[in-house]
Amino acid sequence: MKKNIHRSTRQKSSFIYKIVANQELLLVFLIIMILGSVIMKVPGFFSVETLFNILRDSMVNVVFALGVFLVLLTGGIDVSFLAIGITSAYLAVLLTPEQGNITLAVIPFVVACVIGCAMGAINAVVVIGTRVSTLIATLATSAVFMGTLFAFGGGVIINNLPEPLEILRTTNIITAPGAVRGTTRLNVLILLVVAIVFIVWAFLRWTIAGRSIFALGGGEEAAQRAAVPVKLVKIMVAVAAGGLAGIAGITFVTLAGTADPTAFTGQELNVIAAVVLGGTAITGGRGSVRGTILGVILISLIRTSLVPLGVPAIWQQTMVGIMLVLGVSLQALSARTKPVRAIIENHSQTDCPEESSVKNFVGEQ
Numbered sequence: 001m002k003k004n005i006h007r008s009t010r011q012k013s014s015f016i017y018k019i020v021a022n023q024e025l026l027l028v029f030l031i032i033m034i035l036g037s038v039i040m041k042v043p044g045f046f047s048v049e050t051l052f053n054i055l056r057d058s059m060v061n062v063v064f065a066l067g068v069f070l071v072l073l074t075g076g077i078d079v080s081f082l083a084i085g086i087t088s089a090y091l092a093v094l095l096t097p098e099q100g101n102i103t104l105a106v107i108p109f110v111v112a113c114v115i116g117c118a119m120g121a122i123n124a125v126v127v128i129g130t131r132v133s134t135l136i137a138t139l140a141t142s143a144v145f146m147g148t149l150f151a152f153g154g155g156v157i158i159n160n161l162p163e164p165l166e167i168l169r170t171t172n173i174i175t176a177p178g179a180v181r182g183t184t185r186l187n188v189l190i191l192l193v194v195a196i197v198f199i200v201w202a203f204l205r206w207t208i209a210g211r212s213i214f215a216l217g218g219g220e221e222a223a224q225r226a227a228v229p230v231k232l233v234k235i236m237v238a239v240a241a242g243g244l245a246g247i248a249g250i251t252f253v254t255l256a257g258t259a260d261p262t263a264f265t266g267q268e269l270n271v272i273a274a275v276v277l278g279g280t281a282i283t284g285g286r287g288s289v290r291g292t293i294l295g296v297i298l299i300s301l302i303r304t305s306l307v308p309l310g311v312p313a314i315w316q317q318t319m320v321g322i323m324l325v326l327g328v329s330l331q332a333l334s335a336r337t338k339p340v341r342a343i344i345e346n347h348s349q350t351d352c353p354e355e356s357s358v359k360n361f362v363g364e365q
Contacts, residue, residue, distance in 0.1 A: 120239040
């Protein structure tokens with residue numbers, strides 16, 4: 001009887017530790033809790049219109065977050081992604097033909113991606129050449145990029161986008177009835193975002209270069225001993241992050257219908273918090289695309305649900321900051337509970353000697 005009670009207690013403890021260790025599971029739980037709380041107060045909150053609003057709010061941040069996620073996997077923190085995004089998008093709009101059909105909308109996206117990659121390469125050169133931390137380097141380059149944009153663009157807001165982008169802005173894949181605006185729409189650019197998510201996921205999962213990113217995050221010395229080309233991987237990640245930022249920037253400009261150099265001011269926290277909440281270790285080497293997306297959705301849901309819950313919108317950044325602290329704290333707690341979880345798992349295996357011996361036999365084979 002006592003043995004069964006002890007086993008049950010250990011199983012419960014192990015379950016709790018697994019929840020603490022799995023931030024993705026916690027994110028799903030938090031998303032369900034927030035949705036449930038809002039629905040209880042505002043029964044009509046969960047609708048197609050709300051879903052589309054959350055997706056629209058998440059589209060741009062998902063692409064930004066994937067770039068930040070890649071850099072964070074290597075153990076660095078990039079804060080220049082918003083500067084790269086708006087600078088690339090602004091220049092791409094200026095280089096796009098004023099007239100034309102929707103097929104010409106490819107031009108600004110390619111241009112923004114190329115410019116973003118070039119800016120990412122500059123980040124890599126600064127980091128590798130000066131050997132300063134990625135945070136300090138990108139903080140400096142961010143100021144340079146924004147200063148250059150204002151110097152040449154004068155801070156002028158472009159309110160009239162070229163015709164190809166205007167056509168793209170009004171092209172939707174789904175239109176449904178909405179309670180607030182009469183109809184609610186989901187822009188076709190959601191397909192581009194889904195494609196980017198799949199490409200990044202497949203790259204990290206199935207390519208040697210993708211695995212090298214995780215290896216670099218585990219420590220430069222260990223990566224070098226494993227024959228990982230550290231400098232090349234850093235350049236690759238910085239260029240990829242810059243390209244993703246460029247695509248995110250032009251996506252935002254297209255959906256907003258305007259190119260404002262100050263559009264992203266102070267928004268870094270939302271993206272970085274989403275990546276950390278998604279389980280990406282701030283020290284590098286651990287994280288997932290799935291967790292990053294869940295983190296972005298959670299931040300978007302918080303922003304969307306505060307007003308229905310009666311919380312003033314001015315508290316949005318405070319809530320995001322609290323969530324960031326929560327994400328970092330969970331990572332620290334998970335690291336501390338690893339030895340305890342190992343002990344619990346070892347004890348649970350000794351309760352079933354036959355099962356343990358089978359596992360040992362299979363392992364020996």
